[in-house]
Amino acid sequence: MTTDGSSSPSTSLIARALGGLTRGVVRFPLATVMVSLAVAVVATVLASSRMEFKTSRLDLLNPQSGYNRLWIEYIEDFGDEDDVVVVVEGDDAEQVVPVLREIAVALSAEPQHFHAILHEIDLSAIRRKGLYYLSEPQLAELARMTEGVEPLVRGDWSALQLSAMLEEAAQQPRADPSLDRLVTSLSAAIADEPQYRSPWPAMPVEATPIDTPSGEAPEYLLSNGGRLGFVLLRLVDKGDQLDRGTTAIAALRRHLDLVRVRHREVRVGLTGLPVMENDEMSESQRSSIKAGVLSLFGVACLFIAAFGGLRHPLLTIGALLVGLAWTLGYITLGVGHLNILSVSFGVILIGLGIDFGIHYVARYLQKRRIGRDSATALVETAMSVGPGVLTGGVTTALAFFASGLTPFTGVAELGVIAGGGILLCLLATLVVLPALIQLVDASRRGGTIAEPISIDGALIPSVRFPRAVLLGGAIATVALSVGMTRLWYDHNLLNLQSENLESVRWERKLLGESDHSVWYALSVAHSRDELLARKEAFERLPSVERTEDLVSHLPAMNPSKQRTIASIAERLAVLPERPRQLGVDAPQMLGEQLEAIERQLGARDPLAERLFQLRADLRALPDELCRQRLLRLQQQAAGDLLNQLHVVHAMADPHPPSVHDLPESLVTRFVGRDGGQLLKIYARGNVWDMDQLETFVKQVRSVDPRATGKPLQTYEASRQMQASYVHAAIYSLIAVLIVLVIDFRRWSLVLLALLPVAAAVVQMFGLMGWLGMPLNPANMIVLPLILGIGIDDGVHLVHDFRRRDGQSGVSRSTATAVLVTSLTTMVGFGSLMISPHQGLQSLGRVLTIGVSCCLINSLVILPAVLSWIGGDDDPPAEEEAHDTPDAKTSVRRQDTTTNRDDRPSDQPVPGDRRRSRTY
Numbered sequence: 001m002t003t004d005g006s007s008s009p010s011t012s013l014i015a016r017a018l019g020g021l022t023r024g025v026v027r028f029p030l031a032t033v034m035v036s037l038a039v040a041v042v043a044t045v046l047a048s049s050r051m052e053f054k055t056s057r058l059d060l061l062n063p064q065s066g067y068n069r070l071w072i073e074y075i076e077d078f079g080d081e082d083d084v085v086v087v088v089e090g091d092d093a094e095q096v097v098p099v100l101r102e103i104a105v106a107l108s109a110e111p112q113h114f115h116a117i118l119h120e121i122d123l124s125a126i127r128r129k130g131l132y133y134l135s136e137p138q139l140a141e142l143a144r145m146t147e148g149v150e151p152l153v154r155g156d157w158s159a160l161q162l163s164a165m166l167e168e169a170a171q172q173p174r175a176d177p178s179l180d181r182l183v184t185s186l187s188a189a190i191a192d193e194p195q196y197r198s199p200w201p202a203m204p205v206e207a208t209p210i211d212t213p214s215g216e217a218p219e220y221l222l223s224n225g226g227r228l229g230f231v232l233l234r235l236v237d238k239g240d241q242l243d244r245g246t247t248a249i250a251a252l253r254r255h256l257d258l259v260r261v262r263h264r265e266v267r268v269g270l271t272g273l274p275v276m277e278n279d280e281m282s283e284s285q286r287s288s289i290k291a292g293v294l295s296l297f298g299v300a301c302l303f304i305a306a307f308g309g310l311r312h313p314l315l316t317i318g319a320l321l322v323g324l325a326w327t328l329g330y331i332t333l334g335v336g337h338l339n340i341l342s343v344s345f346g347v348i349l350i351g352l353g354i355d356f357g358i359h360y361v362a363r364y365l366q367k368r369r370i371g372r373d374s375a376t377a378l379v380e381t382a383m384s385v386g387p388g389v390l391t392g393g394v395t396t397a398l399a400f401f402a403s404g405l406t407p408f409t410g411v412a413e414l415g416v417i418a419g420g421g422i423l424l425c426l427l428a429t430l431v432v433l434p435a436l437i438q439l440v441d442a443s444r445r446g447g448t449i450a451e452p453i454s455i456d457g458a459l460i461p462s463v464r465f466p467r468a469v470l471l472g473g474a475i476a477t478v479a480l481s482v483g484m485t486r487l488w489y490d491h492n493l494l495n496l497q498s499e500n501l502e503s504v505r506w507e508r509k510l511l512g513e514s515d516h517s518v519w520y521a522l523s524v525a526h527s528r529d530e531l532l533a534r535k536e537a538f539e540r541l542p543s544v545e546r547t548e549d550l551v552s553h554l555p556a557m558n559p560s561k562q563r564t565i566a567s568i569a570e571r572l573a574v575l576p577e578r579p580r581q582l583g584v585d586a587p588q589m590l591g592e593q594l595e596a597i598e599r600q601l602g603a604r605d606p607l608a609e610r611l612f613q614l615r616a617d618l619r620a621l622p623d624e625l626c627r628q629r630l631l632r633l634q635q636q637a638a639g640d641l642l643n644q645l646h647v648v649h650a651m652a653d654p655h656p657p658s659v660h661d662l663p664e665s666l667v668t669r670f671v672g673r674d675g676g677q678l679l680k681i682y683a684r685g686n687v688w689d690m691d692q693l694e695t696f697v698k699q700v701r702s703v704d705p706r707a708t709g710k711p712l713q714t715y716e717a718s719r720q721m722q723a724s725y726v727h728a729a730i731y732s733l734i735a736v737l738i739v740l741v742i743d744f745r746r747w748s749l750v751l752l753a754l755l756p757v758a759a760a761v762v763q764m765f766g767l768m769g770w771l772g773m774p775l776n777p778a779n780m781i782v783l784p785l786i787l788g789i790g791i792d793d794g795v796h797l798v799h800d801f802r803r804r805d806g807q808s809g810v811s812r813s814t815a816t817a818v819l820v821t822s823l824t825t826m827v828g829f830g831s832l833m834i835s836p837h838q839g840l841q842s843l844g845r846v847l848t849i850g851v852s853c854c855l856i857n858s859l860v861i862l863p864a865v866l867s868w869i870g871g872d873d874d875p876p877a878e879e880e881a882h883d884t885p886d887a888k889t890s891v892r893r894q895d896t897t898t899n900r901d902d903r904p905s906d907q908p909v910p911g912d913r914r915r916s917r918t919y
Contacts, residue, residue, distance in 0.1 A: 012387065014386070014387045014390060015382075015383040015384075015386060015387050016383070018382040018383060018386035018387065018390065018430065019379050019380075019382050019383040019386075021382065021430065021431070022378050022379045022381075022382035022383075022386075022430075022434050023379055025378075025431055025434050025435045025438070026374075026375045026378050026379070026434060026435070026438040028435075029434075029435040029436070029438040029439045029442075030435075030439060032431060032432065032435035033432065033435045033436060033439065036322050036428070036431065036432045036435070037322065039325075039326060039329075040321075040322045040325035040326060041325070042329065043325050043326050043327075043328050043329025043330070043332075044325050044328055044329070046328075046329050046332050046333070047328035047329060047331065047332045050332050050336075051328070051331060051332045051336070051337065051338065052336060052337035052338075053281060053285070053337060053338050053339075053343070054337050054338070054339045070706055070707075070708040073708075074522060074524060074708050077524065077672035077673055077674050077676045078524075078672045078673070078676070078678065082234075082272060082273040082274050082710075083232045083233070083234060083272050083273075083274075083669075084232070084233050084234065084235060084249075084252070084270070084271075084272040084274050084275055085230055085231075085232060085270070085271050085272040085275075085506075085510075086103055086230065086231040086232075086233070086252075086256065086268065086269070086270055087228060087229070087230060087268070087269040087270070087271065087506050087509075087510070088100055088103070088228070088229040088230070088231075088266055088267070088268055089227060089228055089229075089266060089267040089268075089269070090227060090229075090265065090266040090267070091227065091265075092225075092226050092227060093220070093222055093225075093226030093227075093229070094226075095265055095266055096220075096222065096226060096227070096228070096229035096266060097220050097222075097226075097229065098263075099229070099259060099263050099266050099268070100119045100120070100220055100221075100229045100230075100231055101119070101120075102259060102262075102263075103119070103231050103255065103256070103259055103268075104117055104119040104120075104231055106255050106259075107231070107233060107252070107255065110251060111236070112236060113235065113236055113247070113248040113251050113252070114233045114234070114235065114236065114248065114252070115233070115234055115236055116232075116233060116234040116664075116665045116668050116669070117231065117232070117233045117665060118221070118231070118232040118233070118663065118665040118666055118669075119220060119221055119229075119230070119231040119232070120219060120220045120221070121219045121220075121221075121662070121663060121666060122663050123219065123662075125661040125662070126657050126661045126662060127650075127651060128650060128651060128653040128661075129651065129653045129655065129656065129657040129661065130651035131561075131565045131568065131648070131651050131652050132555045132558075132561060132565065132656060132657055133555060136558075136560070136561065139561060139564050139565070140564070142203065142568065142648065143564050143567065143568055145201075146568050146571050146572060146645070146648065147571070149641070149645065150571060152641075152642075153571065153572065153574060153575060155576075155580075157579065157580045157582060157638065158582075160579075160582060160634065160637060160638045160641070161582055161583065161584075161585060161634060162186070162584070162585055162590060162630060162633070162634055163585040163589060163590060163593060165182055165199065165637075166182065166590070166593045166594070166597070167593070169182050169597075170593075170596070170597045170600065177201075178199070178201070179597070179607070180607060181197075181198070181199045181200070181201070182199045183607065183610055183611060183614060184197050184199075185197040185198065185199040185633065185637070186614055186633065187610070187613075187614050187617070189629050189630065189632065189633035190614065190617045190618060190621065190626070190629055190630075191617065192629060196636050196640075198637070198640050199637050200637070200640060200641055200644065203644050203647065203648060224513060228513070232665075232669075233252075235248045235249070235274055236248065245274060245277070245278035245281075246278065246282070249270075249274070249275055249278055252270065253270065256268050256270060269502060269505070269506035269509075270502055270503060270506065271502070271503040271504075271506035271507045271510065272503070273710060275503040276497070276501075276503045276504065276507065279497075279498075279501045279502075279503050279504075280497060280501075280837070281343070283497075283498050283501065283835075283836065283837045284343050284344065284837055284840065285343055287832070287834075287835035287836065287837050287840050288343050288344050288346055288347060288835075288840075289346075290831075290834065290835070291344075291347050291831040291832045291834065291835060291840070291844075292346040292347050292350060292831075294831040294834065295347055295350045295351060295827055295828040295829075295830075295831040296317065296350055298824075298827035298828070298830075298831060299317070299350060299351075299354050299824040299827055299828055300313060300314070300317050302820065302823055302824050302827055303316065303317070303354070303358065303820065303824065305453075306453050306816065306819070306820040306823075307361065307362075307365065307453075307820075308453070311440060311441075312361045312364075312365065312437065313361070315361075315433065315436045315437055315440060316354065316357035316358070316360075316361055316429075316433060317354070317357075318432075318436060319357060319428045319429055319432040319433040319436060320349075320350070320353050320354055320357060320425060320428065320429075322428045322432050323349070323353055323421070323424045323425035323426075323427065323428030323429070323432075324346065324349055324350075324353070324421070324425070326424040326427075326428065327345070327349060327417075327420065327421035327424050327425070330417075330420045330421065330424060331345070331417055331420075331421075334416065334417075334420060335413055335416060335417060338417075339409075339410055339413060339414075341410040341411065341413070341414045341781070342410070342413050342414040342417050342418075344414075344832070344840065344843075345414065345417045345418055345421055347828060347829065347831065347832060348418050348421070348785070348828075348829075349418070349421045349422065349425055350828045351789075351824065351825045351827075351828025351829050352396060352422060352425070352788070352789060352792075352825060352828075353421070353422065353425030353426075353428075353429075354821070354824050354825075354828070355392070355792055355821035355824065355825065356389050356392070356393055356425065356426050356429035356430075357429050357433055358817050358820050358821045358824065359385050359388065359389050359392075359796060359814075359817040359821065360381060360385060360386075360389060360429055360430075360433060360434075361433075361437075362385075362813045362814075362816055362817040362820075363381045363384055363385040363813050363817075364377050364378060364381040364437065365813075366812075366813045367380050367381055368441075374437060374438055374441035374442050375438060375442070378434045378437060378438060381434075382430065382434070384803065385796075385799075386430065387743070387799065388795055388796045388799035388800075389426070389429065389430070389796075390426070390430070391739060391740075391743045391795050391799070392791070392792035392795045392796060393422060393423065393425075393426035393429075393792075394423075394426075394739055395735070395736045395739045395740065395788070395791050395792070395795065396422050396788035396789070396791065396792055397419040397420075397422040397423045397426070397788075398419070398732065398735035398736060398738075398739060399419075399732035399735060399736055399784050399785075399787050399788030399791070400414075400415045400416075400418040400419035400422060400732070400784065400788055401415055401416065401419035401420075401735070402415065402728060402731030402732040402734070402735045402784065403415025403416075403419075403724075403728035403731070403732065403784050404416045404419070405727070405728075405731050406723075406724035406725075406727045406728050406731070407720060407724060408717070408720045408721050408723075408724035410721070411721065411724045411725060411728055411781065412724075414781070415728060415784070422788075453816060453819075454812060454816070455812075455815055455816065455819055455859070458859070459810060459815060459859060459860075459863055462859075462860050462861075462863040462864040462867065463863060463864075463867045465864075466863075466864035466865070466867040466868040467864075467868065469860060469861070469864040470861065470864050470865065470868065473759070473857075473860065473861045473864070476763075477759055477762055477763055477766075479766075480762070480763045480766030480767055480770070481762050481763075481765075481766045482766065482769075483765070483766035483767060483768070483769030483770035483771075484762070484765045484766050484769050485769065486769035486770065486772070487765055487768055487769040487774070487775065488774050488775070489722065489774060489775045489776065489780075490690075490774040490775070490776045491690035491693070491718045491776075491777070492689060492690065492776075493714060493718075493777065495776065495838060496776060496777065496778050496837070496838050496839035496842075497837070497838060497839075498836040498837050498838065499836070499838070500836055511686055519683070519687050519709075519710050519711050520548075520680045520681055520682045520683070520709060520710075520711070521680070521681040521683075521696070521697075521700045521707050521708070521709040521711055521712055522678060522679070522680060522681070522707065522708050522709035523538070523678075523679040523681060523700075523703075523704045523706075523707045524672065524676040524677070524678055524679075524706075525551075525676070525677045525679060526675070526676055526677070527677075528551050528556060528677070531549060531551045531552070531677045531679055532551065532552055534679060534703055534704060535547050535549060535552055535679055537703045538679070538681050538700070538703055541699045541700070541702075541703070542684070542699070543683055543684055543685070543692070543695050543696040543699045543700075544681055544682065544683065544684060544696075544699070544700075545682045545683060545684040545685075546682050547679055547680060547681050547682070548670075548679070548680040548682070549670060549677065549678065549679045549680065550659055550662065550666070550667070550670040550671065550677070551677045554657050554658065554659065555656070555657060557656055558656075562654055562656060565652050565653075565654045566654035568648065568649075568652045569649065569652035569653070569654055572645055572648060572649040572652065573649075575642065575645055575646055575649060576642065578639070578642070579635065579638035579639050579641075579642050580638075581635070582631075582634045582635065582638060584627050584630050584631040584634060585630070586627075587618050587621075587623060587626040587627065587630065590618065590630070591615050591618050591619065594611050594614060594615050594618075595611075595615060597611060598611040598612060598615075659671050680709075681700055681707070681709075683696040683711065684696075687711045690715075690718070693711055693714070693715050694715060696711065697711065697712050697715045700712070718777060721777050721780065722777070722780060725780040725781060725783045725784065726783065728781075728783065728784040729783035729784050729787060731784075732784045732787045732788065733787060736754075736787060736788075736791055737750065740753055740754070740791075740795070743795075744798065744802075749798050749802070752794065752797075752798050752801075752862065752865065752866070753791065753794035753795050753797075753798045754791065754794060755794060755857065755861065755862055755865065756790055756793055756794045756797075756854050756857035756858040756861065756862050757786065757787055757789075757790030757791050757793075757794060757854055757857075759853070759857045759861060760786065760790050760850055760853035760854040760856075760857050761786060761787075761790075761850070763853040763857075764782075764786065764846070764849050764850040764853050767849055767853075768846065768849070773842070773845065773846065776839065776842055777839070778838075778839030778840065778842055778843050779839070779842040779843045779845075779846040779847075781843065782843070782846045782847055782850055785847060785850075786847070786850040786851075786854070789825060789847075789850070789851060789854065790850070790851070790854035790858075792821070793818050793821070793822065793854055793855070793858035794858065794862065796814055796817065796818060797810060797814065797818065797858060797862050797863070797866070800814040801866050810859070810863050810866075815859060818855070818858050818859060819855070819859060822851055822852075822854065822855035822858070823855075825851050826847075826848050826851045826852060826855075829843070829844050829847040829848055829851065830844055830847075830848045831844065832844025832847075833845055833848070
């Protein structure tokens with residue numbers, strides 16, 4: 001012990017090394033600060049010019065995992081592109097379609113940003129080959145019909161006179177409906193009905209393959225009865241993902257804003273995975289910056305309030321900013337980019353990095369208050385709290401670095417970034433902070449030293465009544481732990497997004513009101529037969545709503561069909577544009593023909609009665625009027641037949657349909673570079689729900705084990721992320737144990753240091769269960785985080801316990817530092833709760849709860865345990881410490897009441913009046 005009554009700092013190798021480092025720093029403080037700032041500037045410039053931002057969730061996954069390799073194979077064949085979806089909602093198709101056209105035209109004018117724009121399906125090329133969609137019996141019937149009209153093609157139209165048509169119909173068997181059609185047509189013409197009744201059979205022609213209405217007009221992408229319309233497009237890849245997404249999506253939104261102004265009668269929205277991922281990254285960046293600024297401000301205010309001055313808190317924050325700048329350079333050189341998870345590294349480092357400076361400044365101010373000059377106080381501070389700060393920093397960093405061992409790339413990268421950042425902030429505390437303090441304080445001899453807040457009174461119950469405190473703590477922990485039975489894991493990534501994001505709102509709308517969700521599984525086949533077999537198997541699955549492909553809409557190659565279609569095309573190669581003017585037969589002659597057919601049918605035939613009535617109608621009309629109506633019918637029938645023949649000829653291209661007959665923007669979405677044929681499988685129900693997604697994934701893989709796609713990736717990533725967080729926590733615990741064993745060399749001390757965080761984890765999860773707060777992919781990172789955060793308090797308290805030779809209670813400087821570091825950490829992470837991003841909000845809430853539990857356990861439970869075991873007779877391996885590094889002999893313990901400034905600064909919190917023993 002020293003004359004001031006405090007325990008002497010450790011004379012271990014680490015303490016001596018830190019003391020030597022600090023002596024060098026305080027000897028050349030200006031040079032140290034200038035070099036540190038120069039490195040910080042270089043690191044910042046390097047980061048601003050070379051650091052990338054990866055927005056895709058694919059960047060969070062391990063490229064070596066099996067399902068990710070399948071996705072990479074798909075990308076190599078089909079390209080790393082997802083559709084951006086523009087949604088137009090109106091009252092009907094008449095409102096929606098013009099807006100779709102306008103948007104498509106505007107976007108097509110910017111090929112530097114957009115390509116593969118699809119809002120309509122032009123089937124004109126495929127309709128020219130429409131006869132291939134007929135069955136062979138239908139095609140044979142059509143071939144027979146065209147054979148029968150060969151005289152007409154050669155110019156002989158006499159067969160279309162009514163008398164010739166009646167004669168031919170009378171020769172057909174009664175089962176043939178041609179006579180019935182002709183009688184119906186004649187009856188309508190004689191009665192002068194306004195609607196023409198064709199005597200010809202309907203052509204067996206399906207003019208509209210791929211499930212579209214007939215006609216030559218393009219088919220638009222519509223849903224909900226035409227009330228929803230879609231424009232699909234893809235972003236031009238310019239290499240840098242964030243720039244590509246941000247620039248192109250910003251241009252797209254400008255176009256859509258103009259459309260909204262011109263068409264207020266419709267609602268225009270934007271969604272799709274590229275937009276959602278870009279929005280998520282941008283939202284995360286903005287939220288992280290706001291949270292970082294807020295946390296830095298909050299930490300500074302709390303630091304100033306706790307230590308009663310401006311100078312040293314501001315110097316500590318300055319050192320922290322230098323450490324953050326160094327970290328930017330480390331990220332740029334070591335990782336090269338930030339992702340959706342690691343973009344929050346700044347808030348993490350602000351919340352944790354300030355802790356080292358708080359412990360350092362708390363002890364430094366204590367040394368100054370007992371009369372040390374700045375240089376001596378800095379060296380003694382480095383040797384006394386330096387080992388604890390170093391141990392706390394290394395264990396926290398190792399807790400993060402251990403996350404780098406997990407297979408989930410997003411978690412691993414965050415662990416590597418945060419771990420390296422913690423070490424750099426620790427280095428800034430041990431090097432830059434003492435240099436700054438020496439520069440400022442060396443010329444302030446005899447100045448006022450700030451007095452930190454005192455929490456002595458709050459700690460007295462833990463020291464005086466340790467058993468009661470421990471019993472109450474145990475009861476409270478058990479009660480809270482019951483809440484863990486209510487804890488659940490929310491896999492739904494939509495629940496992590498900001499509710500204000502347009503892309504998220506429209507995705508929810510599409511999930512609920514249409515079948516055009518941007519999420520679907522993908523199966524790649526390499527032959528038509530393989531794809532058709534899979535399609536049939538997929539559509540039998542209960543979890544599958546529908547499938548999409550191109551192959552099933554293209555007929556298989558059939559040489560027999562090709563020959564028949566070629567003969568039809570040749571037969572109809574020369575068709576007149578208009579029918580010839582036909583002569584009309586005398587009404588009397590037609591009546592005689594009808595009478596002959598009536599006798600042939602017999603009186604009991606229903607058609608005979610109709611023929612009798614038709615003859616009566618003919619007789620009732622004046623001869624000239626009857627001739628006019630019959631002539632009009634003949635010309636209409638001739639024109640009708642000629643028109644049908646032109647339709648058949650227009651669809652009689654003998655070349656088989658192929659994908660090249662379809663729009664390129666459609667083909668690129670279904671045909672790979674190597675010829676692979678894509679099949680999209682849409683889930684029934686909400687694929688964002690984990691239970692439904694799991695069922696969907698398992699059933700899809702039962703048909704195609706190599707199926708891929710975003711739903712399958714999300715399923716695997718969510719499982720891997722959840723497992724990675726647990727593994728990261730386990731690895732962190734192992735790394736922390738190794739460091740603590742090396743530092744304390746006694747398992748009893750190791751367990752004491754772990755006690756606050758162990759109890760806090762149980763309490764935190766229990767509270768989450770009671771409060772209905774689920775775990776999710778964003779806040780599960782609390783497992784390794786809380787271990788790295790919580791262990792720091794335990795380490796400092798146990799170091800303080802050893803430094804005071806096992807006396808009960810906690811020294812004022814350590815208690816104040818633990819309180820302030822915990823509060824600053826809570827402020828740092830609590831700032832995330834202002835973020836509109838639900839994932840960051842949940843992370844801030846959970847970490848604030850966890851750190852609060854760590855604080856209570858550190859300042860209430862652990863001091864009670866230390867007071868309870870303070871009489872342990874088993875001494876540690878360390879020798880009695882000395883207060884100054886150059887002390888040669890031990891000094892007897894003096895009455896600490898002789899100096900009011902000494903007691904609260906270096907003595908344990910009063911309360912336990914027993915004689916303390918050496919621990």
